[in-house]
Amino acid sequence: MSTVKTRRDVLGTNALRPDGAAKVKGEFSFSSDMWSDGMLWGATLRSPHPYARILRIDTSPALAIDGVRTVLTAEDVPGVLTYGLIDQDQPVFAVDYVRYMGEPVAAVAADHPETCRRALAAIVVEYEVLTPLTDPEMSLDDSVPAIHPNGNVFRHQRIVHGDTSVVGDVVVEGEYEIGMQDQAFLGLEAAMAIPDSDGAGVELHIATQWLHEDQKQIAACLGFPVERVRLVLGGVGGAFGAREDISLQVHSCLLALATRRPIKMQYSREESFFGHVHRHPARVQIRHHAKVDGTIVKIEARMLFDGGAYASTSSAVLINGITHIQGPYRCPSAVVDGFAVRTNNPPCGAMRGFGVVQACYAHESQMDRLAEACGLSHVEIRLRNAMRTGDTLITGQPVESVAPVERCIRETDALPLPPPLPETPNALELPGGTGLTSRRENIRRGIGWGVSIKRGLRRLQHGSMLARRWCRHFEVRHIGGGSRIRHTCTTDCTKCARHQRRRRRAHGHVYWLSRLDVCITPDLDERWCSGRCMPTRSRTSLRARGYDERHRCLASGDRR
Amino acid sequence: MSENQTYTLTINGLKREVKDSWIGESLLYVLRERLGLPGAKGACEQGECGSCTVMVDGAAVCSCLVLAASAVDSDIKTVEGLAPDGSLTDVQQSFIDNGAVQCGFCTPGLIVAIHNLLDSRPAPTDLEVREAISGNICRCTGYGRIFAAVQDVIEQRGATR
Numbered sequence: 001m002s003t004v005k006t007r008r009d010v011l012g013t014n015a016l017r018p019d020g021a022a023k024v025k026g027e028f029s030f031s032s033d034m035w036s037d038g039m040l041w042g043a044t045l046r047s048p049h050p051y052a053r054i055l056r057i058d059t060s061p062a063l064a065i066d067g068v069r070t071v072l073t074a075e076d077v078p079g080v081l082t083y084g085l086i087d088q089d090q091p092v093f094a095v096d097y098v099r100y101m102g103e104p105v106a107a108v109a110a111d112h113p114e115t116c117r118r119a120l121a122a123i124v125v126e127y128e129v130l131t132p133l134t135d136p137e138m139s140l141d142d143s144v145p146a147i148h149p150n151g152n153v154f155r156h157q158r159i160v161h162g163d164t165s166v167v168g169d170v171v172v173e174g175e176y177e178i179g180m181q182d183q184a185f186l187g188l189e190a191a192m193a194i195p196d197s198d199g200a201g202v203e204l205h206i207a208t209q210w211l212h213e214d215q216k217q218i219a220a221c222l223g224f225p226v227e228r229v230r231l232v233l234g235g236v237g238g239a240f241g242a243r244e245d246i247s248l249q250v251h252s253c254l255l256a257l258a259t260r261r262p263i264k265m266q267y268s269r270e271e272s273f274f275g276h277v278h279r280h281p282a283r284v285q286i287r288h289h290a291k292v293d294g295t296i297v298k299i300e301a302r303m304l305f306d307g308g309a310y311a312s313t314s315s316a317v318l319i320n321g322i323t324h325i326q327g328p329y330r331c332p333s334a335v336v337d338g339f340a341v342r343t344n345n346p347p348c349g350a351m352r353g354f355g356v357v358q359a360c361y362a363h364e365s366q367m368d369r370l371a372e373a374c375g376l377s378h379v380e381i382r383l384r385n386a387m388r389t390g391d392t393l394i395t396g397q398p399v400e401s402v403a404p405v406e407r408c409i410r411e412t413d414a415l416p417l418p419p420p421l422p423e424t425p426n427a428l429e430l431p432g433g434t435g436l437t438s439r440r441e442n443i444r445r446g447i448g449w450g451v452s453i454k455r456g457l458r459r460l461q462h463g464s465m466l467a468r469r470w471c472r473h474f475e476v477r478h479i480g481g482g483s484r485i486r487h488t489c490t491t492d493c494t495k496c497a498r499h500q501r502r503r504r505r506a507h508g509h510v511y512w513l514s515r516l517d518v519c520i521t522p523d524l525d526e527r528w529c530s531g532r533c534m535p536t537r538s539r540t541s542l543r544a545r546g547y548d549e550r551h552r553c554l555a556s557g558d559r560r
Numbered sequence: 561m562s563e564n565q566t567y568t569l570t571i572n573g574l575k576r577e578v579k580d581s582w583i584g585e586s587l588l589y590v591l592r593e594r595l596g597l598p599g600a601k602g603a604c605e606q607g608e609c610g611s612c613t614v615m616v617d618g619a620a621v622c623s624c625l626v627l628a629a630s631a632v633d634s635d636i637k638t639v640e641g642l643a644p645d646g647s648l649t650d651v652q653q654s655f656i657d658n659g660a661v662q663c664g665f666c667t668p669g670l671i672v673a674i675h676n677l678l679d680s681r682p683a684p685t686d687l688e689v690r691e692a693i694s695g696n697i698c699r700c701t702g703y704g705r706i707f708a709a710v711q712d713v714i715e716q717r718g719a720t721r
Contacts, residue, residue, distance in 0.1 A: 016657070017661060020655070020661050021648065021656065023661050023664030024661060024664075024667055024671055025639065025640070025648070026597075026600070026639035026640055027599070029598075030664075030665065032601070032602070033598040067561060118561065183699075185699055186611060186666055186699050186700075187601070188603060235664070236663060237601070237663050238662075238665060238699050268605055269606065428687050428694070
C-alpha cells in the first residue's frame with residue numbers, strides 16, 4: 001500500500017529519520033569510517049606546557065623512522081599562519097610560543113597509526129617554560145604582560161538600561177562560578193584529506209558544523225583560492241558546539257598536499273579533549289534589586305568569561321551571556337559589565353547554550369534567593385516577574401514574539417512530582433546513579449526550578465576587525481529616552497535599517513532595532529552602522545545621526 | 561615496526577584472513593580498517609563508552625580492549641552480522657520507530673548489547689535492561705527513547721511467543 005502524501009498529510013504523522021536504517025545497521029558513514037587506497041595516517045604533536053617559548057624543533061629523528069613520510073611545523077604553512085572564527089589569532093602550528101597545554105606544534109604522516117605515535121615521540125622540541133596566566137581576573141590587570149600580541153582581553157561589553165539610580169527595597173547579591181565543561185561528542189574528530197593530482201587543490205571529508213566557515217579558513221591557511229578546497233560533510237557523531245572551530249582540518253590537508261597521498265586523521269578521546277574548544281568557565285557577580293512584593297526593579301551584574309588561549313567565539317559567547325542575564329523576567333533597569341579574556345587555560349568557544357548557560361545558572365539561583373528574601377515561593381517569584389510580549393529587554397529590544405513564560409511556569413508547576421524515593425533506592429533507578437560523574441558522597445538530590453530563555457541576538461557579535469576596534473568600549477543605551485540605539489556593525493552599506501525592517505517581517509526574526517534614526521552622508525569617511533543583516537550577511541553600513549554621541553561613548557568607554 | 565602478522569578470524573560466520581598486520585592491533589582496529597566492517601565505533605578506546613561492542617563467543621565485549629590476534633579461535637559477531645541479507649532486526653526497527661537514533665554513533669554498540677541481553681534473557685526486568693546497557697554511553701538522546709525501544713521489543717517478543 002502506498003499513499004501519496006500531500007503537505008496536508010504530513011502534520012501529525014511520525015516522520016522517520018531517512019538515515020535511521022543505515023545508522024542502526026552500522027552502515028552510515030561517519031568521517032572516521034572513511035578509507036582510501038594508498039592512504040597514510042596523520043597525527044599531531046601537542047605542547048605539554050600551558051605557556052612556553054619554543055626554542056628549537058628537531059624533526060629529523062622522526063623522519064628517520066621507517067614508514068614516516070613527512071613531518072610538518074609552522075614553517076610548512078604556505079598561506080596565513082593563523083585561523084579563527086572571529087579573530088584569526090590561532091596558529092595552525094605554534095609559532096614561537098605555545099599558549100595552552102595541547103596546542104599543536106607539529107604533525108606527521110606515516111603508514112600506520114602506531115608509526116605515527118612513535119614518530120611523535122621522536123620529535124624533539126626544546127621549550128623555555130614560562131609562568132602561565134591562569135586567573136582570568138589577572139587578564140584584566142594592565143600590569144600583567146600580554147600573552148598574545150592581540151592582548152589579554154577579547155572583549156569588554158557594557159549594557160546600561162533604564163534608570164540606573166533605582167535601588168530596591170530588597171537587594172539580593174550572589175557570586176556564581178561555572179566550571180569548564182566539554183561537549184564530549186561520541187564521534188571523535190576524524191577527516192580524510194585527498195590532494196588534487198596537480199597539488200593545487202584538496203578534497204576534505206570532514207564532520208563539522210560549519211562547512212563554509214571551515215572552507216574559508218582552510219583555503220586561507222593553504223594559500224589556495226576557496227574553490228580549490230572542496231569540503232564534503234562526513235557523518236557527524238555529535239558536535240554540540242565543539243565542531244564550530246577548526247581542529248584537524250588544516251593539518252590533514254597540509255599532510256595530504258605534502259605527501260601527495262590521501263591522509264586519514266582521527267583523534268583519540270584524550271586528544272579530542274585537547275583538540276576542541278570547551279564551555280567558558282565564568283564568574284558572575286550579580287545583584288537583584290526588587291520591591292517588597294518581589295518585582296524586580298534593577299539588575300547589576302559583572303560577568304567574566306575565561307576564553308583560554310585563543311579567541312574562538314569568546315566575544316560572541318560574552319554577548320549572549322550579558323544579554324541574557326535578566327533571564328525570562330521583566331527588568332526595567334540594568335547595568336551589566338561583561339568581559340571575555342585570554343588566559344593560558346584551554347581555549348573556549350561554542351557549547352550548547354553559548355554563554356546563556358552561565359547567565360541562566362546565575363539568574364535562576366538569584367531568583368530562588370530573591371524568593372526567600374521576599375517570603376515568596378520559588379514559583380511565585382518567577383510568576384510575578386515573568387516576561388511577556390510587549391516588554392522591553394535590557395538591550396532596548398522590544399519583545400515582539402510570543403513569550404509564554406507565565407504559562408510555562410504554571411503548566412510545569414501543575415505537573416505531578418515523581419513518587420518519593422524509598423529509604424534505600426536502587427542506584428540503577430536514580431539519574432546518574434551508577435555513573436562516575438561524581439563521588440557518591442558529593443551528590444545532593446532534590447527538585448528545583450529553572451526557567452531559561454535563549455534568543456538569537458546577533459547584532460553585537462561578529463564584526464570586522466575595524467568595527468571591533470571601535471566597539472570594544474562601546475556602550476549600549478537609550479538616548480534621550482527615545483528608541484535610538486547604536487552599536488557597531490560589520491561594515492559598509494547604505495540601506496541597513498530599511499533592510500532590517502523588511503527582513504523582520506519576512507523571516508520573523510526579532511531584530512535588535514525596531515527603529516533607527518539614521519542619516520546617510522556619503523562625504524564622511526568614517527562609517528557607523530546599525531547592524532548586520534545576518535540572513536543575507538549583507539555588508540552594510542550607514543551613518544547614524546549623533547556622530548558626536550558615538551565619539552562621546554567611545555571616549556568615555558572604560559576597560560573595566 | 562613490523563607488519564607481518566597473518567591470522568584468520570571467524571566473523572559473522574565467515575572466515576576472514578587478516579594479512580600483514582601489526583601484532584598490537586585491537587579487534588576494533590582490525591574490523592574497521594582491515595576487514596571493511598566499520599559498524600563498531602571507537603569513541604574512547606578505553607572500554608568506557610561501549611561504542612565498540614561486539615560479541616565474542618556469545619559475550620558482549622569492548623572490541624577496543626581485545627587484541628585481534630587473540631580472538632583467532634572465537635566466534636565473533638558484529639552489528640553487520642545481526643540481520644540476514646540487509647534486513648533489519650526487530651531491535652533495529654524498534655530503534656527507528658521510537659526515535660532512539662540521533663547522531664547514531666552509539667547505536668551499533670547499543671544494538672549489539674541489547675541483542676546480547678535478549679539472547680540470554682528474553683524477559684528482562686527494567687533494572688536488568690538498565691544494567692545491560694549501562695556500559696553504553698549516548699550523548700544525544702538522554703536514553704529515554706532507547707529504553708522505550710527496548711521495552712517495545714520485549715513486549716512484541718513476549719506477545720508473539
